[in-house]
Amino acid sequence: MISAVTVIALAVGAGLATAGPALARPAHARQAQVRLIQASVAQASVAQARAAAARRPVDGLAAVSCKGSFCMAVGTYTDRHGRRHALAERWNGRAWRTLANPVGRALTGVSCSGSTFCMGVGGPTGLEAWHGNGWRTLSRTPGSPGPVSCGSPRLCMAIDNGLVESWNGSRWRIWKQATERMQRRPAGPVRQHKRVLCQRDKLPRGRDRDGLSGAGSGAHGVRVGRQEVLRLFAPGYGNPAMLNAVTCTRGLCMAAGGGFAEVDNGDLAMAEAWHPATKTWTTVSPDLGVICTGFTTCGWTSELACGSATTCLTLSSFGTMAWNGTTWKPAEAISAGRGSALRDVSCAGTSCMAVGFRTAHGVHQTLAELRTPKGWRILRTTNPG
Secondary structure (H helix, E strand, C coil): CEEEEEEEEEEECCECCCCCCCCCCCHHHHHHHHHHHHHHHHHHHHHHHHHHHHCCCCCEEEEEEEECCEEEEEEEEECCCCCEEEEEEEECCCCEEECCCCCCCCEEEEEEEECCEEEEEECCCCEEEECCCCEEECCCCCCCCCCEEEEECCEEEEEECCEEEEECCCCEEECHHHHHHHHCCCCCCCCEEEEEEEEEEEECCCCCCCCCCCCCCCEEEEECCCCEEEEECCCCCCCCEEEEEEEEECCEEEEEEEEEEHHHCEEEEEEEEEECCCCEEEECCCCCCEEEECCCCCCCCCEEEEEECCEEEEECCCCCEEECCCCEEECCCCCCCCCCEEEEEEEECCEEEEEEEEEECCEEEEEEEEEECCEEEECCCCCCC
């Protein structure tokens, strides 16, 4: 066995399916379809703008990353003088503790490879690194900081509008081959890559260069050290269709999104499980009915995490749902009262940690809820503001 790091980058956006032969259509029909596609792209842009607004700094916790019994949660708080500060809190399996403030006004994302290394999104340059005893500001990436995922202290990856970048522990570099592949336009109207996951895994000797090819928009794998790009096409359904969330754990990657169904005049929820051992996809979509109407693309969840092949959790407007290895089931978190919300989730093993904010006496405070096989419980967090 040899050690390798597998990175999955997810294609996000509206795209036309390419699995079947296209039928010839009259010019006016093609023009009508182009107008529908343009409307779909416009609606997707509006939805992305709303999602970005929802992710703007709000007092409380915005993101969390867990490895084993360790979790790092980040966000922002406002002091009694009205000044905003970045916030970081550490969970040791028993209690939350506030860390010395990272530089800047807010951290909006975080990815940890273990208890001694995390990379946070925010600060003066857009990136801060935790090394077990403090935060330090990193050099600015070639592109603007986007979602970041770390498989080790010497491997993090980020994607910004198709620009694929990796961190080797001291500097950033651009992956030309992967960037060109991901920026290549498909037959559909638009393709974006906004999610990336790094997972350290064990691969059988001699199989670490194998790949899977397919047609259509889907996930891409990059094997660091060989500069290999693997195009992993999730079967799914719908025309157009998109995947907008991805998570990986040992032996499983789960991707979620939505696909247009003409008979329903709207999108249906999609979930696809990737099995690295067999290099196959399995459709595991929940039955949620129509999740948005009209000729458009939308997803049923944007926050998705798996701790094992039998433990996954989603946060969405359709409610919290859990994957048990066979099916999706409702798994509603405990309500922290009016003015509260969970914004991100991370799973390790059979436990999942969700973070966000709650409102007390008109003031936003940090919120963390832990889900184990025994159920949910609200944890006591610190509020430095």
